[in-house]
Amino acid sequence: MRYGEKIIKEFDIDKDMEIWPNKWENDYVIRITLPEFVCLCPRSGYPDFAKIFLIYVPDKKVIELKAIKLYINSFMNKNMSHEDSINEIYHTLDKLLEPKYIRVVGDFNPRGNVHTVIELDSNLVRKEKFDISAISKEELREF
Secondary structure (H helix, E strand, C coil), X not given: CCHHHHHHHCCCHHHHCCEEECCCCCCCCEEEEEEEEEEECCCCCCEEEEEEEEEXXXXXXXXXXXXXXXXXXXXXXXXXXXXXXXXXXXXHHHHHHCCCEEXXXXXXXXXXXXXXXXXEEHHHHCCCXXXXXXCCHHHHHHC
C-alpha cells in the first residue's frame, strides 16, 4: 500500500482532524473547494464523483487544509448516498468547528442522466440565524 492510500485508509477523525484556534475576532469568510470527492453508491458500488463546496464564517476554530483534504478523501471507500455523504460532512464540520455560519454543497457528476446537488446551510438547519448579508448573493451562488 502506498503512503497516500495508507493515510486515507487509516484516517481517524478524532485523532487526525486538525482544528486550529481562530485568532481573529472580526467576521470573515473561508471558502474551500474540494473538486475530487468520491464515494461509492450504496446499491451498486460504482463510484460517485462530486465537487464539494464549503463556505464558513469561523468563530473560535478553523480547519487545517490538509486535514479537510484527508477527511474528504476518506469517503472514497465508503458506500454512501449523495444525501448521506453531504449530511455527514455538514454535521461533522458544524460540530467540530462550531462556526457562526456554514454551508456545504455537493455537486455530483451526472450518472444515468441524473444530476444531483445536495446543499445544507446552517441558516436552514439551526434555529439561530447568522446574517449573511456581507456575503454577496453571487458569491453564495458560486458555492
